[in-house]
Amino acid sequence: MNLIKIYSEKDAAPYINKRVGETKFGEKVGFVDSLESLKNHSSNYVLLGIPEEIGVRANYGNPGTSKAWNTALGSILNIQHNHLTNAENVILLGEIDCDTQMKQAENILKADKHYAEKLGELVFQIDHKVAEVVKAIVAAGKFPIIIGGGHNNSYGNIKGTSEGFKKPINCINFDAHTDFRALEHRHSGNGFSYAFEEGFLSKYFIFGLHRNYTSEAVFALMKKNSEKVKFNLFEDITINQNKSFSEALAESENFCSNDNFGIELDMDAIEIMGSSAITPSGFSVTHARQFVSYFAKNKNASYVHLCEGAPSTGVASNQVGKAIAYLVSDVIS
Numbered sequence: 001m002n003l004i005k006i007y008s009e010k011d012a013a014p015y016i017n018k019r020v021g022e023t024k025f026g027e028k029v030g031f032v033d034s035l036e037s038l039k040n041h042s043s044n045y046v047l048l049g050i051p052e053e054i055g056v057r058a059n060y061g062n063p064g065t066s067k068a069w070n071t072a073l074g075s076i077l078n079i080q081h082n083h084l085t086n087a088e089n090v091i092l093l094g095e096i097d098c099d100t101q102m103k104q105a106e107n108i109l110k111a112d113k114h115y116a117e118k119l120g121e122l123v124f125q126i127d128h129k130v131a132e133v134v135k136a137i138v139a140a141g142k143f144p145i146i147i148g149g150g151h152n153n154s155y156g157n158i159k160g161t162s163e164g165f166k167k168p169i170n171c172i173n174f175d176a177h178t179d180f181r182a183l184e185h186r187h188s189g190n191g192f193s194y195a196f197e198e199g200f201l202s203k204y205f206i207f208g209l210h211r212n213y214t215s216e217a218v219f220a221l222m223k224k225n226s227e228k229v230k231f232n233l234f235e236d237i238t239i240n241q242n243k244s245f246s247e248a249l250a251e252s253e254n255f256c257s258n259d260n261f262g263i264e265l266d267m268d269a270i271e272i273m274g275s276s277a278i279t280p281s282g283f284s285v286t287h288a289r290q291f292v293s294y295f296a297k298n299k300n301a302s303y304v305h306l307c308e309g310a311p312s313t314g315v316a317s318n319q320v321g322k323a324i325a326y327l328v329s330d331v332i333s
Helices: 009-015 036-040 054-058 065-076 099-106 115-139 151-165 191-197 216-224 234-239 245-256 285-296 317-332
Strands: 004-006 045-049 090-096 143-147 169-174 201-209 229-233 261-266 301-307
Touching: 009 065, 036 115, 045 065, 045 115, 045 317, 054 099, 054 115, 054 151, 065 143, 065 301, 065 317, 090 115, 099 115, 115 143, 115 151, 115 301, 143 151, 143 317, 151 169, 151 191, 151 261, 151 301, 169 191, 169 245, 169 285, 191 201, 201 234, 201 245, 216 229, 229 234, 229 245, 234 245, 245 285, 261 285, 285 301, 285 317, 301 317
Parallel strands: 045 090, 045 143, 143 301, 169 201, 169 261, 201 229, 261 301
Antiparallel strands: 004 090
């Protein structure tokens, strides 16, 4: 099973729009020829793409997340290289090889009574690839910045990071949804519940959860596991204003940051952002940047995942790419 397509300078070159008198980010990032050689590279951050949308489809969501990686790459590699953007501290690793699973998913029709379950089997295969690659990055002492795919990939990120550190990890998720749903077939709505059930996820905080998108059953499940799973509501932060954005950040930090933790950000939590579940009411891109910047500075931060972006869903694709590029630059700067 092919795990990853490793990029070279030749792969990156078509994305870079060179201009006289300027140096672009993509002209200064580093490359490796294998996962094993990561540990010998001086750079700290590793860019990894996941071009898939199978987990979203298995959750009956809107496709398009497979395009986020290439769209974002076009924006990231054209950031200006200067003393503030730190391109020399970044390795452009490549992308998880999802080709086989994506082709198989195309042949599974919604009319099939086992549609979701068959897609779930393909998600399980991608879980393995993501976990193995993330584990190799973390074990090499690097910080993965993972872009694209559905939120099903939170499972592989958490498992891989946990195995890389050889212990369970915590996670903070900027999201309108919990993705802590029933342990049925694998899909984008149960990555965290599977990671929790299997012991890879220790403590989990959902930042800015929407009351309208959370079932009573999920609220009950979180209450049952309240020592390990906590949340704050989007409505309490922005509508009722019971707490400030800064207070909400501190609340989640106090719960999760005492040990290694992952940073997950679902693009559908951003208002009118091209995503698998575009929302008319949500945080701003600036709020998302503040969130990522705040937690990426923490010494126990262990990876960032920017997911569910779907450039084809009503928002100009370059705006989705630019938003992701801002978030990436906030991590490394």
